[in-house]
Amino acid sequence: MATGVFSDGRASIQEKTLRTDKWWLQPAVTFGVLLAFVIYSTFRAFEKQYYWAEPLISPFYSPCLSTACVEGASHFGQPIGNIVIGGFLLSPAFFILIVPLGFRLTCYYYRKAYYRSFWMSPPACAVAEPHKKYTGETRAPLILQNGHRWFFYLGLILNVILTYDAIIAFKNPEGEWGHMSVGTLVLTLNATLLWLYSLSCHTCRHTIGGRLKHFSAHPYRYKAWTWVSKLNSRHPMYAWISLIGVAFTDFYVRLVASGTIENYYFF
């Protein structure tokens, strides 16, 4: 039976869309960039090396909590030990990546991005989707998108740790404070972008004051809400640049740790 724009009673038009602009371009670019990130991060998670070049640690492996971590990389101990599944030693990155992965997967902006580009639901506005049925986020597994705030809270903890890593990067390889390298800039920029992404999040906006009915009774929370609202209007931009930033930071640390380049010190 015909459904959607071809349903009985609606204007009988053959085309699924009559849009004449390049509506496919944005989902195609989104698909390409997200896929590239998934491939790169998966490769790095399985690589299990080149993530620590004192004092720099890759954000994919921080905090490094398992006994499989290389010496010096575990700033917060190794409470997890080694976990072997089917003879395969789990990478230390697996324990960490679940948090940013969950945070970005359930993020209101990324949901739009991947529902459009990967699931084509819809591929673009007023372009018919290919699926016969649609239940949205009302049942498993997509009902789990409602857990975004838990990943937000965990992500804040991770941001604190990555900020700590950026501060540690003001040391030199001998452990002396007061030095600064290209790696220091890269890690500091990465932590800053991640804070901007987290603080501009819709859940943050709600938590800080959006849930209130009476702004006038909570003037400080209202003020904070207006600040977060300003950041929130740029949330998609922070989502992209922080994603690219975290991949670039890991790539830089990999280059230094593998000996491909030297971490240049300004002082």
Add this chain to the structure above:
Amino acid sequence: MSRNFKFRIWRGDAKGGDFKETQVEVNEGEVVLDVIHRVQATQMSDLAVRWNCKAGKCGSCSMEINGKPRLACMTRMSTFEEGETVTVTPLRAFPVIRDLVTDVSFNYKKAMEVPAFEPPADLKPGEYRMEQVDVERSQEFRKCIECFLCQDTCHVIRDHEENKESFAGPRFFIRMAELDMHPLDQIKNRKEMAQEQHGLGMCNITKCCTEVCPEHIKITDNAIIPMKERVVDVKYDPIRWLGSKIRKREGI
């Protein structure tokens, strides 16, 4: 200076129809609705089109122009290249009545399902006192002109006729948000109603409603997502739920 354009206008009714092509002269400063009126006056005298204010404030002339849900009175002809074919169809999410006119009564039915504002019992009309910061969030949603372009573009019902029963659509999510954010509204379970009766969970926030809104209401960011977060507060966040039960701080 006038230019010539080729227009493809869908003509027909619920039984069927097709595109009719015509060449039409377009003058400087005109909008699509002006051109449709010229076609109606000179070539297709029985062309059905709904319109009223010609100023983007009544929401009557909603249609799809080159596949995009738009107000015909706010779509300037200068945005098209000379020689470009302009395709005009009725809204494709609703049943067609004739030519460019659709039956949007689905929206009026959904409007009646949203409980009205309920003021405190001890306040009479004229006694409401609120500060501006308390009402300005809701005021954004009052800009809605009920053109139903957001409803038309929403894929939940546009691409799935069967969802019309259980899904109210973005226009009514902003209505629910407006009331739930109102400091004096006494109905406490609007969040639950939005999720369970009006299908808020079916929205996958792909933001098409925001993209087409001629009043530039940030439907997704300022209404739907805040409502989804409020639903999480009461349905999917046990800590918040427990806190609200212990401290009895509903409607803070």
